[in-house]
Amino acid sequence: MGKTEKTLISKKEYRSYNTDTVLLSVGLLAVGFFINGSTVLYQAAVCLFSSAICEYLCFALMLRKKSFTDLGFIASALLIALLLPSSAPLFVGALASAFAVIAAKLPFGDGRNAPFLPAAAGFCFVAVLFPEQTFTYAAEGFTAVFSSAEGFEKGKTLLDMLSEGNSIRLNLFGISRLLSGTLPGATGTTSLLALFGVFLYRMLRKPFTLLSSASFIVSAALFALLFPRVNTDIITGIISELCAGSLIFTALMLINDPVTSPAKPLRAIAYGFIGGIISMLLRRFGSIYDPCVFSVLIMNLLWPAFTGETVSNKLLPKAKVRKQKRSDQKRSEKKAVGEYVPAYDLFSEEKGGADE
Amino acid sequence: MSRIKNAVLKVRTSLFKGAFVHNPVLTQATGIFAIVCGAISLRYGIALTLTLGATLLLCEAVAVLLLKALPRWLRVAFYALIGAGVVYALDPFIGIISSGGTRALPLCFCLMGVNALIAVRCERFAVKSKLRYCMVDAFSTTAGFGAVAIAIGLINEFAVGRLTDIPAGRLPFIAFLVLGFIAAVHKAVIKKFYPEEQSDTFSMRSSTDKIVFRDPGLGKKKTNKAASGFSEDYDIINLRGAEREGE
Amino acid sequence: MLEIFSRMISYALFALLIQTTVFGGIGIDEGVKAAKKPRYLFMYGFWVSFFSLSLSVTARLASPLLEKIKPWSASQDFLCYTLMLIFIYIAAALFCRYILHANRKYMNSLGFCAFNSLVMSMPAINGGSLVSAVGTALGAGAAFTLSVLIIRGGMKHINLNRHIPEIFRGTPALYIYISLIALALSCVSGGTVFI
Numbered sequence: 111m112g113k114t115e116k117t118l119i120s121k122k123e124y125r126s127y128n129t130d131t132v133l134l135s136v137g138l139l140a141v142g143f144f145i146n147g148s149t150v151l152y153q154a155a156v157c158l159f160s161s162a163i164c165e166y167l168c169f170a171l172m173l174r175k176k177s178f179t180d181l182g183f184i185a186s187a188l189l190i191a192l193l194l195p196s197s198a199p200l201f202v203g204a205l206a207s208a209f210a211v212i213a214a215k216l217p218f219g220d221g222r223n224a225p226f227l228p229a230a231a232g233f234c235f236v237a238v239l240f241p242e243q244t245f246t247y248a249a250e251g252f253t254a255v256f257s258s259a260e261g262f263e264k265g266k267t268l269l270d271m272l273s274e275g276n277s278i279r280l281n282l283f284g285i286s287r288l289l290s291g292t293l294p295g296a297t298g299t300t301s302l303l304a305l306f307g308v309f310l311y312r313m314l315r316k317p318f319t320l321l322s323s324a325s326f327i328v329s330a331a332l333f334a335l336l337f338p339r340v341n342t343d344i345i346t347g348i349i350s351e352l353c354a355g356s357l358i359f360t361a362l363m364l365i366n367d368p369v370t371s372p373a374k375p376l377r378a379i380a381y382g383f384i385g386g387i388i389s390m391l392l393r394r395f396g397s398i399y400d401p402c403v404f405s406v407l408i409m410n411l412l413w414p415a416f417t418g419e420t421v422s423n424k425l426l427p428k429a430k431v432r433k434q435k436r437s438d439q440k441r442s443e444k445k446a447v448g449e450y451v452p453a454y455d456l457f458s459e460e461k462g463g464a465d466e
Numbered sequence: 467m468s469r470i471k472n473a474v475l476k477v478r479t480s481l482f483k484g485a486f487v488h489n490p491v492l493t494q495a496t497g498i499f500a501i502v503c504g505a506i507s508l509r510y511g512i513a514l515t516l517t518l519g520a521t522l523l524l525c526e527a528v529a530v531l532l533l534k535a536l537p538r539w540l541r542v543a544f545y546a547l548i549g550a551g552v553v554y555a556l557d558p559f560i561g562i563i564s565s566g567g568t569r570a571l572p573l574c575f576c577l578m579g580v581n582a583l584i585a586v587r588c589e590r591f592a593v594k595s596k597l598r599y600c601m602v603d604a605f606s607t608t609a610g611f612g613a614v615a616i617a618i619g620l621i622n623e624f625a626v627g628r629l630t631d632i633p634a635g636r637l638p639f640i641a642f643l644v645l646g647f648i649a650a651v652h653k654a655v656i657k658k659f660y661p662e663e664q665s666d667t668f669s670m671r672s673s674t675d676k677i678v679f680r681d682p683g684l685g686k687k688k689t690n691k692a693a694s695g696f697s698e699d700y701d702i703i704n705l706r707g708a709e710r711e712g713e
Numbered sequence: 714m715l716e717i718f719s720r721m722i723s724y725a726l727f728a729l730l731i732q733t734t735v736f737g738g739i740g741i742d743e744g745v746k747a748a749k750k751p752r753y754l755f756m757y758g759f760w761v762s763f764f765s766l767s768l769s770v771t772a773r774l775a776s777p778l779l780e781k782i783k784p785w786s787a788s789q790d791f792l793c794y795t796l797m798l799i800f801i802y803i804a805a806a807l808f809c810r811y812i813l814h815a816n817r818k819y820m821n822s823l824g825f826c827a828f829n830s831l832v833m834s835m836p837a838i839n840g841g842s843l844v845s846a847v848g849t850a851l852g853a854g855a856a857f858t859l860s861v862l863i864i865r866g867g868m869k870h871i872n873l874n875r876h877i878p879e880i881f882r883g884t885p886a887l888y889i890y891i892s893l894i895a896l897a898l899s900c901v902s903g904g905t906v907f908i
Contacts, residue, residue, distance in 0.1 A: 219876030407897035414866035542824030550795035642892030
C-alpha cells in the first residue's frame with residue numbers, strides 16, 4: 111500500500127490552534143464586556159448555542175461520528191461574536207454561526223478540510239444580508255443596549271472619519287481611546303491593548319502564525335502610506351487606517367488560520383501581503399462598510415487557483431503538487447480526447463464517492 | 467393493448483428518470499445560469515421553464531429532422547438562431563411576466579435561447595436519436611429544470627424576500643447555496659431508492675452508450691442510440707466500440 | 714488617444730474585477746464546463762474575448778441604424794445580436810477550419826465559446842460608447858478566464874478532499890463552493906450585474 115503522505119494539518123495541531131483561538135476570544139470578550147456591557151455576553155452565548163446545535167444536528171443527520179473536542183465550532187462562534195457589534199440583534203449572530211457550520215464546514219467534511227474559513231464565511235453572510243444590523247455600532251455611552259432599543263445612538267467609527275478625510279487626533283485622549291477600545295466598533299476589534307495581548311500570546315505560542323499577520327499589517331500600512339485618505343501627517347493616517355475597522359483583528363485572528371493559509375514561510379508572507387492589499391482596495395472601492403474579513407475569503411479562493419495549493423495538499427512538497435497537477439490535467443485531457451465525456455461527468459475521478 | 471401499456475410505462479419511466487434521476491441541473495450542472503439569475507420568484511421560475519420547454523422542443527425536433535447531416539460546429543449556430551426565434555415569438559408573454567420586474571429579467575429570458583442545456587441535449591441526444599425519443603427527452607429535461615427553477619423561485623420569493631430587504635436577484639450566492647443543498651438531498655434520495663443509478667450520477671457511462679431496446683410484447687430487440695441512462699428497461703452496451711468492462 | 718486607451722482599460726478593469734459576471738450567474742455553465750478542461754482554458758478565454766469584443770463592437774456600430782427603425786424590445790435586440798454573432802462565428806469558424814486547419818475537437822469548442830450567455834449578454838451590459846464596449850468585452854473575457862481558474866481550484870480541492878460526505882461529493886459541493894465564491898465577491902460588486 112505504501113506510506114500515507116501527510117497532506118492535511120493534523121488533528122492535534124488543529125485542536126491546539128482552536129484552543130488558542132478560544133482562549134484569546136474569551137479574553138477579548140471579557141474586554142468587550144467591560145467596555146460594552148452584557149450585550150456582548152448575550153451575543154456570544156447565542157452564537158455558541160447556534161453553532162453547537164447546528165454542529166450536532168448536521169453531523170447527527172449525516173450519521174457521522176463527531177468529536178466536539180476539536181473546538182472548531184466554539185472558535186468560529188466566538189470569532190463571529192467578536193466581529194459583530196455588541197448592539198447587533200441576536201438573530202444576526204445566530205444566523206452567522208449557523209451559516210458557518212452548515213454552509214462553510216459541513217459540505218466539505220469538517221473544519222480541517224474546509225476551503226474557506228467558516229467564521230469569515232458566516233460573518234460575510236450576515237454582512238451582505240443585513241448590512242445595517244452588522245455595521246451599526248453604538249456611540250460611546252450608549253453601550254449595553256441593542257440597536258432596536260429606544261434611545262439607541264449610532265456611533266461614528268474611524269472608518270466613517272476616514273471616508274470623510276478625517277482621522278482621530280493622536281493626542282493623549284485619542285491614544286487612550288484607541289488603546290482602551292472605547293471608540294465605536296465591533297466587540298473584539300477596538301481595543302489595541304487587548305489586540306496587543308493577542309499578538310504577544312501568539313508570539314509566545316506559535317510565532318509562525320504571525321508571519322502572515324505581520325505581512326498583512328505591513329502591506330496595509332504601505333498602502334495607507336502610498337495612498338493616504340487623510341490630510342494630516344503620515345503617521346496619523348497610517349495609524350488611523352490600521353486601527354479602523356477589523357483590520358488588526360483580521361490579521362491576528364483570521365488570516366493566519368492554519369487550515370486555509372499556506373504552511374510554508376515565504377508563501378505565508380506572500381499570502382498575508384496580498385490579503386492586506388486586497389482589504390485596503392476593498393475599503394476604497396468595495397461596497398461593504400468593513401471589508402477586511404472579505405479579504406480572507408478572497409484569499410481563500412484565489413490562493414488555490416493560482417498556486418495549486420489546496421487545504422488537502424499543502425503539506426506536500428512542491429514537486430509532488432506539480433506532479434499531481436500534471437496527472438490531473440492529463441486525466442482530464444485523456445477523457446476529452448479519447449472518450450466522449452458526458453456534459454455532467456464533472457467528477458469522473460470520484461466514481462461514486464467511495465472513501466479511498 | 468399490452469404493447470400500448472408497455473410503451474406508456476417506458477415513456478413514464480424515461481420521463482421520470484430524465485427529469486428526476488438524471489436531473490439536468492442537479493446532476494449535470496447545466497442550465498444553472500437561468501436559475502441563478504432568473505428564478506427570483508415562482509412566477510419567473512414557471513416562465514423560465516415554459517420558455518426553455520418551447521425552445522428545447524423546437525431545437526430537438528429541428529436537430530433530429532434537419533440538422534443531422536451538418537457538422538457539429540455549424541449545428542450550434544442553428545440552435546442559437548432557433549432559440550432567439552422562439553424567444554422573439556414569446557415576447558408578449560415575456561413582457562407580461564416580467565412587467566414590474568427589473569431590467570435584468572427580460573435579458574434572462576432572452577438568454578434562455580443560448581442556454582447551454584439546449585445545445586447539450588441536442589448534441590448528446592437529439593442528433594443521435596429519433597423524433598419520439600427526443601420529445602420524451604425534451605419533456606423530461608424541461609420537467610427536471612422546471613422543478614428546480616420553481617423550487618428556487620419559491621425559496622427566493624418567500625424565504626429570502628421575507629428575511630431581508632435586498633431583492634433576491636441581487637444575491638446569486640443564495641441560489642447557488644440552495645442548489646447545492648437540493649443537489650445533496652437529491653443525491654441522498656437517489657442513493658437510497660435508486661442505488662443502481664448512483665454510479666451513473668458521476669461516471670454516467672450509460673449516457674454515452676448504445677441502448678438496446680427490449681419490447682417484451684413483441685419479443686424482439688431493437689437497437690437505439692439513445693442516451694439518458696435508462697437502466698431499468700434497457701441493456702446497456704458501450705457505444706465507443708469497446709464493451710463495458712466486466713460485461 | 715491616451716485618454717481613450719485609459720478609459721478602455723478602466724472599463725476592462727471594471728468588467729474584470731467589479732462586475733463578477735460569471736459568479737453572478739452569467740456564463741456559469743460555460744465556466745463550469747471549461748474548468749473541467751484546464752488545458753484549453755486560455756483558448757476558451759481568447760475566443761470568449763474575441764466573440765464578446767466582436768459582438769459588442771458590431772452591436773454598438775449597428776445600434777443607431779436599429780434605433781431608427783422602430784422601438785425595439787429586448788427579444789428583438791437579442792434576435793439581431795444572435796444573427797450578428799452567427800455571421801461572426803461562421804467567419805471565425807471558416808477561418809479556423811480552412812486557414813488554421815483546426816481539428817474537429819477545436820471546432821466543436823469554438824461553438825461553445827461563441828454561443829453562451831456571457832457573450833450574448835455583452836451588448837446589454839456595455840455602456841453607451843464604443844470605448845466602453847471594447848473595454849468591457851476585453852474585461853469580460855479576462856474575467857471568464859479568471860473565473861474558470863478559480864472554479865478549477867475549487868474542483869481540485871473537492872477532488873482531493875476525501876472527507877467530503879458522500880451526498881455532497883461532486884455537484885453539490887461544487888455549487889456550495891461557487892456560492893461561497895459569489896459571497897466573497899459580492900463585497901466587490903454588491904450583487905449581480907444588472908440589478
